[in-house]
Amino acid sequence: MVKKIILGLFLLIIIGVTIVVVFVADKVDTDFNPTILEKPYAFTDRSVELYNSLEFVADLHCDALMWQRNMNTEHDFGHVDIPRLQKGNVAFQAFTMVTKSPDNLNFDNNGSDSDRITNLVIGQGRPLYAWFSLFGRAKYQCKQLQKAAKKNEYFRLVGTKTDFQEFLKDRKKDKRHVGAFLGAEGGHCLEGKIENLGKLYDMGMRMLGPTHFFDNELGGSAHGIDKGGLSDFGKEVILEMVERNMIIDIAHSSSQLVEDVLQLTDAPIISSHTGVNGHCASPRNLTDEQLRAIAGRGGLVGIAFFDEAVCGATIKNIAIAMKYVRDLIGIESVALGSDFDGTVDVPFDATGFPLLVEALLREGFTADEIRLAMGDNVKNFFLKHLPD
Secondary structure, three states: OHHHHHHHHHHHHHHHHHHHHHHOHHHHHHHHOOEOOOOOOOOOHHHHHHHHHOOOOEEOOEOHHHOOOOOOOOOOOOOOOHHHHHHOOOOEEEEEEEOOOOOOOOOOOOOOOOOOHHHHHHHOOOOHHHOOOHHHHHHHHHHHHHHHHHOOOOEEEOOOHHHHHHHHHHHHHOOOOEEEEEEEEOHHHHOOOOHHHHHHHHOOEEEEEOOOOOOEOOEOEOOOOOOOOEOHHHHHHHHHHHHOOOEEEOOOEOHHHHHHHHHHOOOOEEEEEEOEOOOOOOOOOEOHHHHHHHHHOOOEEEEOOOHHHHOOOOHHHHHHHHHHHHHHHOHHHEEEOOOEOOOOOEOOOOOOHHHHHHHHHHOOOOHHHHHHHHHHHHHHHHHHHOOO
């Protein structure tokens, strides 16, 4: 009798999760990842002509793997899938794994004692091993991207310089080819075990931000409670990353953690999706001193597209933030870091980049500067710094 009751409860849970997956998951995705502008986007002739001439457009950050979305199917919600990347002439997209995010999310003070991602993982019908394990969630998202690549001859996960060089050759012959790069938001996905860094590396992860919206075992978040520096474990992780030629992403890191990273290693660093305090004051954004430190090591600053990063999610504000970085530390450090599908409102999806080209032209960017900012800087960085 007890076994029948347990079986019945288990079946009810499975039925409930299935109903949520079928009828609710896409609506949640739609509600949390809107675009401000409606399609069809109004492109100018000059922006389209210049944009179509760009050989390499790259974006350093999107959270599409957080959603149970078939990446090989074009959707009318959210911001990124492979068909839209192809339509939008996007050559290279970084996919970043989100494994935990606190309730009542804010940019000032978040604890680590809650997690709104758990309900999302269960509600989307992800495997049991991902329900309550942060490492399990990262593992699943790695597999999700690998699966998309296996089913699409024009989509590949890039992990080495050789991979990247081969991809560039194929892309030059046929612009349908899209490259993907895998990172993680927050080292809490390691669950305090250094060996998990190697496991995720073996599954394709090449970039890691030590913290996300809360302090963790590696150190302090810009949005955490203590906002401290690197812990001993955090130092161990950073040094292991440097040994593996992995890319250190300081987006979301506390000021002290950034300073500790700079003291610990002379490796290049990036901020994959950010704003700048000189344009838009926010706990989220980089100071001029941090910008100069990034440029001094040949790093990149990916400008995000959402309100808190650029003080109003407008295309003009994105362009102004990029201009600020160019004027302060040079055009070679400017990159795109949209934060597509990161539960933020953005002006356009992956097909709308000519709108940004037009805004950059209006802000006085030359065609050569636009080529660098829209992707060539990322291409040059990855050719230099990916593992052999």
